């Protein structure tokens with residue numbers, strides 16, 4: 482059978498189409514994840530390109546706006562999509578979350594000017610609330626039984642209270658810098674968002690094998706993040722001391738060194754944040770020739 486054309490509106494049975502952001506803050510990390518997973522964008526994924534092949538002839542990438550991705554996946558234009566959980570909730574799309582990519586962390590919060598009298602969500606009854614997320618905001622206030630007027634904006638939401646357009650906002654905060662800069666204070670949290678992989682429910686059944694392959698590849702990169710591989714040589718009589726420093730971590734693997742029967746090679750996977758401390762402890766315990774290496778993927 483000939484390979485389905487990438488111009489087909491809906492990908493054929495032999496092809497999995499994965500939608501990813503074409504721009505914005507999460508697009509860089511997602512592109513990096515795709516590269517590390519071994520899929521590799523065949524043509525580098527330029528800004529102007531809509532669909533790009535990957536190293537796997539049965540997987541192609543569709544570039545789209547993060548907010549459009551949930552609907553593209555729900556309608557079957559794409560089988561899989563990577564976007565923010567906030568985007569999926571806002572669109573209320575019929576997609577299934579397959580994986581949390583554990584990046585793009587941000588919290589959707591209700592905030593008011595620092596000098597406001599508002600202390601709780603209930604205090605906002607009758608208020609005007611500006612947001613880029615009208616559906617989530619509507620559901621949140623309805624859930625609290627608080628009637629508000631929603632003012633939908635396309636961005637720069639934090640400016641609206643100071644312009645007299647709104648009394649409160651529902652917007653994303655991650656470092657908290659934008660809220661602080663705009664003298665806004667958090668009243669409540671609406672949603673914790675991360676970047677997620679979602680699937681079209683029908684594709685999940687019909688294309689299970691290929692989707693599992695993609696999930697495995699992406700998962701292996703996520704698992705390796707923040708982990709390092711340590712290799713060292715240890716004198717046999719210092720092995721017990723070195724093991725003391727390493728327990729609790731995965732491994733260690735201990736191997737004979739062919740050229741010196743008094744030495745063993747010790748390998749272990751450790752958290753990157755612990756490496757600085759560990760290498761000093763390991764040296765004191767008698768380890769030498771310590772190598773610290775990055776890990777690209779961990780497949781279980």
Ligand SMILES: Nc1ncnc2c1ncn2[C@@H]1O[C@H](COP(=O)(O)OP(=O)(O)OP(=O)(O)O)[C@@H](O)[C@H]1O
Pocket residue numbers: 504505506507546547548564565566567568585586587636653654655656674675
């Ligand atoms: N600090 C943050 N602020 C806003 N969105 C963030 C943040 N961190 C992660 N994200 C996530 O990024 C995704 C949207 O990214 P971004 O705002 O770059 O796209 P965009 O809104 O399409 O671009 P732009 O805001 O430039 O128009 C959302 O899913 C959001 O949850």
Ligand SMILES: O=P(O)(O)OC[C@H]1O[C@H](OP(=O)(O)OP(=O)(O)O)[C@H](O)[C@@H]1O
Pocket residue numbers: 635636637638639652653654655656657658659660
């Ligand atoms: O807590 P912080 O780290 O400061 O991040 C939060 C800010 O980032 C986002 O803005 P974005 O850059 O997407 O611009 P926009 O508001 O115009 O969408 C979000 O809407 C906040 O304004």
Ligand SMILES: [Mg+2]
Pocket residue numbers: 636
């Ligand atoms: Mg934005």
